[in-house]
Amino acid sequence: MERLIRKYADKLVSHGLAAPGEPLLAGLDSEIVWNRPDKRTALLATLFDTLSINSLLFARPAQPYAAIIDYLAARADEAIFPIDCESRTFFHDLPVAREFSAKTIAAALRRRKSVTIPGEGIVTFGAVSPEQAFVTFSSVCFACYVKFHLDYLRDARAGTLTPEQRAVFELAAAMPNPLPETPPAVRRGPFTSDSAVLEAIWEAGRLTVEYHMVDSFFGNVSCRRGDTLFITQTGSSLDELPGRIDGCPMDGSSCAGLTASSELKAHHEIALRSGCTAVLHGHPKFSVILSMDCPKAHCDREGECHIKCPEIRSVCGVPVVPGEVGAGQFGLATTLPPVFASGHTAGIVYGHGLFTTGAVDFSDAFATMLSVERNCREEYFRRVAQAGLDRGEAAR
Amino acid sequence: MSVKKQELPACDPRGAYGLALGYATSTAGGDHLRAYPITHEVLRKPVATDRFTFSGKARIIKISEDANAAVDSLTACQFIFFACSLEEYSRAFSAVTGQGASAQQLLNAGERIYYNERMMNATNGFAAADDDLPARFFTEPGSSGDGIDVHPIDRADFLQARANYYKVRGLNENGMPTREKARQLNLPWND
Ligand SMILES: [Zn+2]
Numbered sequence: 179m180e181r182l183i184r185k186y187a188d189k190l191v192s193h194g195l196a197a198p199g200e201p202l203l204a205g206l207d208s209e210i211v212w213n214r215p216d217k218r219t220a221l222l223a224t225l226f227d228t229l230s231i232n233s234l235l236f237a238r239p240a241q242p243y244a245a246i247i248d249y250l251a252a253r254a255d256e257a258i259f260p261i262d263c264e265s266r267t268f269f270h271d272l273p274v275a276r277e278f279s280a281k282t283i284a285a286a287l288r289r290r291k292s293v294t295i296p297g298e299g300i301v302t303f304g305a306v307s308p309e310q311a312f313v314t315f316s317s318v319c320f321a322c323y324v325k326f327h328l329d330y331l332r333d334a335r336a337g338t339l340t341p342e343q344r345a346v347f348e349l350a351a352a353m354p355n356p357l358p359e360t361p362p363a364v365r366r367g368p369f370t371s372d373s374a375v376l377e378a379i380w381e382a383g384r385l386t387v388e389y390h391m392v393d394s395f396f397g398n399v400s401c402r403r404g405d406t407l408f409i410t411q412t413g414s415s416l417d418e419l420p421g422r423i424d425g426c427p428m429d430g431s432s433c434a435g436l437t438a439s440s441e442l443k444a445h446h447e448i449a450l451r452s453g454c455t456a457v458l459h460g461h462p463k464f465s466v467i468l469s470m471d472c473p474k475a476h477c478d479r480e481g482e483c484h485i486k487c488p489e490i491r492s493v494c495g496v497p498v499v500p501g502e503v504g505a506g507q508f509g510l511a512t513t514l515p516p517v518f519a520s521g522h523t524a525g526i527v528y529g530h531g532l533f534t535t536g537a538v539d540f541s542d543a544f545a546t547m548l549s550v551e552r553n554c555r556e557e558y559f560r561r562v563a564q565a566g567l568d569r570g571e572a573a574r
Numbered sequence: 575m576s577v578k579k580q581e582l583p584a585c586d587p588r589g590a591y592g593l594a595l596g597y598a599t600s601t602a603g604g605d606h607l608r609a610y611p612i613t614h615e616v617l618r619k620p621v622a623t624d625r626f627t628f629s630g631k632a633r634i635i636k637i638s639e640d641a642n643a644a645v646d647s648l649t650a651c652q653f654i655f656f657a658c659s660l661e662e663y664s665r666a667f668s669a670v671t672g673q674g675a676s677a678q679q680l681l682n683a684g685e686r687i688y689y690n691e692r693m694m695n696a697t698n699g700f701a702a703a704d705d706d707l708p709a710r711f712f713t714e715p716g717s718s719g720d721g722i723d724v725h726p727i728d729r730a731d732f733l734q735a736r737a738n739y740y741k742v743r744g745l746n747e748n749g750m751p752t753r754e755k756a757r758q759l760n761l762p763w764n765d
Contacts, residue, residue: 208738232630307630309621309622313621437618
């Protein structure tokens with residue numbers, strides 16, 4: 179337990195989600211252990227008495243997340259309502275509490291996985307592992323970042339931006355851009371052994387995290403060799419992949435896919451219908467933001483865009499499709515593969531993330547992912563500037 | 575090969591220590607579905623836990639037993655809970671019954687159910703000696719493969735995890751319910 183507490187405290191820092199020395203984590207089996215002493219541990223410890231949890235995390239997020247989350251929380255009623263896929267699937271809404279008290283925190287965590295206290299930080303928990311607390315914390319940061327920027331673009335067009343909103347936007351925009359001009363060199367195919375495939379997947383996963391194309395345990399990676407599709411396991415962090423790859427026969431002749439990524443079917447269909455070798459999936463922020471920026475003013479599918487958008491949309495030349503996690507009529511395993519069957523090497527799932535492919539290895543897939551996200555980032559700021567120009571204001 | 579004279583399911587507890595503890599503490603005898611630790615120890619839901627350690631497992635098993643007691647009472651299929659949680663089911667429960675309930679309130683109901691079962695078992699003479707695994711699991715290795723060695727379970731580690739479980743569950747060191755905990759859960763207590 180102590181090892182896990184330390185691991186996720188360190189991971190929050192290394193992922194840029196919290197400042198060094200900031201995260202406060204506790205784990206409970208029969209005794210509570212904390213990662214460090216803090217004056218708030220006594221208050222937080224009482225949460226273990228009223229909630230069926232085994233781990234707890236409290237931290238003020240790093241910038242720009244702190245400014246963004248404080249901004250959204252201060253203007254939220256009882257909760258923040260992001261509409262990205264991570265939030266829709268796992269969190270529904272992000273409760274906000276007005277005071278740092280055991281009572282208000284417990285009240286929120288009785289029904290949801292996180293609570294945000296403006297000016298203080300975010301409290302999350304795990305029922306079986308501190309990893310859950312880390313995943314939730316990371317998703318709150320991601321969801322709020324996406325929501326803030328989407329709302330900002332809308333308000334820029336409507337001419338309703340406030341000075342506070344602009345200040346937060348400027349702060350976020352001034353953060354260093356982690357996207358390099360040239361992609362890093364990756365292992366080249368064709369891969370002639372299963373172990374070469376595994377090493378290529380490990381590397382692609384690690385780079386996807388390193389270049390901030392995905393957070394916590396989201397995203398997935400696959401590589402086909404012959405009749406086997408090697409794919410990351412469900413809930414595996416892409417920077418910890420050794421031992422976390424399932425080799426799934428393409429003909430479905432074994433149940434090896436039981437522990438595979440929930441997007442196994444999508445990867446399988448993409449590989450089968452496009453003939454590609456490598457499939458990479460991440461949640462890069464600006465691809466996700468722009469996938470939800472739709473100019474249509476009135477639409478009878480409003481609120482259902484993520485599953486039923488009937489339009490053929492694209493962002494920076496990349497098709498955007500609706501689709502919820504998994505298979506079925508509205509699942510992305512159904513809606514996404516046709517994009518790749520028609521010759522594209524990148525596709526965005528509305529409000530969710532980006533899939534890219536490589537013909538023989540991950541070099542194309544990774545380069546495409548980086549360039550799509552870089553283009554989307556530029557396009558986002560261009561649209562914000564355009565909105566200002568359209569309203570006769572000076573461009574940023 | 576049984577716990578409380580209930581034959582064990584097909585899964586070997588030497589390959590998953592939460593499962594080992596869950597078999598032993600199950601009020602119904604050797605049953606993989608009471609705490610269902612296979613979800614996180616093998617199937618990685620909601621996240622993966624290390625299957626070869628008892629660390630943290632006492633509280634996990636207790637919480638899962640409570641959760642599954644609630645799930646069973648909702649007459650919901652346990653396998654649905656790979657994808658969703660009581661957070662979603664509390665909304666369904668509220669919609670159907672008209673009684674608002676949070677996920678935590680359903681877990682509290684599950685805890686009362688499970689503690690009540692412990693009390694019924696205690697009345698029928700069950701104690702710590704019955705919360706145990708067949709001796710073979712502590713002396714013989716399991717079938718190894720794929721680079722994974724399956725060792726016998728360390729007896730001292732198991733007993734420590736069981737003691738932790740008793741503490742977390744509010745039982746005494748012999749696994750017996752206490753008047754104090756029963757009162758806290760609003761369960762009737764007969765001397
Ligand atoms: Zn995804």
